[in-house]
Amino acid sequence: MSTNVSTRAGRAAVSLSALAAGDAFGARLLEPDGAQAVRGRVLPPGPWEWTDDTEMACSVYAVLYRCGRVDQDALVAGFAAHYDALRGYHRATDHLLRSVRAGGDWRALAPAQFGGAGSWGSGAAMRVAPLGAWFADDVAEAARQAALSARVTHTHPDGVAGAVAVAVAAAVAARGDPLGSHEFLDEVLDHVPSGTVREGVADARALLISADPCAVAAELGCGELIGARDTVPFALWTAAKHHDDFPGALWAAAAAGVRAGGDLDTTCAIVGGVVGTRLPGGRLPEEWRRRTEPLPEWVPV
Template sequence: GGIASVSRFRGTLVGAVLGDCLGGEFEGAEEVPMDRVLQHLTGLDQDSRGDCILQYSDDTAMTRCVVQSLLTRGEFDQQDMAHRFAEEYRQAPGRGYGSGVIQVLRKLLSPRLSDVFQPARAQFGGRGSFGNGGAMRVAPFALAFRNLPDVKRYARLGAMLTHSCSLGYNGAVLQALAVHFSLQGALATPQVFINRLISEMEVVESEDRARNDARALSEPEFPFCARLHRVKDLMERNTVSIEEVISELGNGIAALHSVPTAIFCVLHCLEPRAGLPEQYGGLERTVAYCLALGGDTDTIACMAGAIAGAHYGVDAIPRSWQRCCEGAEEAEAWADRLHMLYHQLPPEG
């Protein structure tokens, strides 16, 4: 589809749900041979009766809250979004939430709470969470806001409801930027895409808070930019092993160890790759590759699925995969509504 087409919107949300549902099988696994991944994915094609339903986890549960809040309020409403996160957790606490964030979600349920950002600020002795929970649910912000400054501003605020460490919320900003640029067709020129991400993140990470947090966590200055430079280096190589990707970029639960990884997976899988079936299109390659990394597979595949889905559009996603994933159908319907909202907004300028 064309730039910001309905197919790209559907691809974004369906790709995210799929990554979460398909990646759940391997979350936390240390080594995942590609054979096992392909067996898992081939099983979906063979499920003609449609009785294999893979449930979504916290990644999708929270993304759904973001979508519903943005659609219902027509803008970013922090009280409403926080309330939806808390209610969703109360109703379905078993979706595999991070062990820290559940304290925030419990506090957000309190009717006496006046500042909805306060519980997140109290996390980890006041340092805040650097987990990837803000990034895993951020894609709808790139679909609801058209202007780049708005995408950055609201992605950050939406993440800060649970993640007050800059390494948490800046991971969400980076993921939102990746979806935003992908929606605009920027992945047609991968070098331009990665360079734009780096130059945007240079501004984002120049803030005092980001510099202080990086120092406190013994990370280099501009930690996301540093990882994006590693992505660039890996892109220039002819062959890269899974082990090298994990050691250079990470596959863990921290936003710093997973958002640049998800971006690399999308870029790497733009081309056919050895070890991946020839008949696979780019989105299928991306999901399979994310799963083979092991570690935080549901979240890395969810984030990469959103970026890849925004690039390839929904028609690139096998129907047999969609049928097996809880929430995929609804994601498509919500993407249509976000698409209408997006095109009512003034164009980027």
């Protein structure tokens, strides 16, 4: 493996581990004692099991590791091969992957979803942060590759834009430069196509004056509709406010998610995958690492 590829893989692996921790943390907080844990800001006991967010992110990472870019056919094959119905897949993705396993062509299946509109959900965004970290040395390429990764399951413009926004955020964060919250979202906005997701990220930028994640979530949404438009803007607001504070970012996302409901594991997966790119030494805090389910053995990390 060349030095450049090794560096890219290392960055992406850190993001993947942090995404898994965020995903598993968020999923654990959906259990009955989750609200109490958030109120006391005390990590709930483990083990924390991750969801489809992490399972699909592992396939994204594995394709990059093998190919150095998004090979769409290989990516879908990975999604289908490692699909586990017990991980909480959305109905549409569940149907698509089952159909691929039965010999269906994703090129016909993905755009046919939702009456031909394609999926505008947050599924492409929840899995893409490691890709952004991989392409941190070329943010425009991160945006292009994110769009390719999205379209194998999410062809609606919102679904694609959500993936682009998260990948660019992870790429910018992973560069390791000093970050101002406004400048961070400005660079994301430079690459996100026009539409409701971009408008939401612009609203998130305007709300950086607020320190209250619950109030911001009430304005932006935090996954109640399981859509990119109501998940990605709040997740990126949280990452912008707490880009150098991994636990603080996830507690902020958790506070809003527990109060407002919504797709808490996905919000925390996005936040974890982006903010995790800046973990000191690339290491998760020990108490988070111990509680999080290990990544599957087939992932080449």
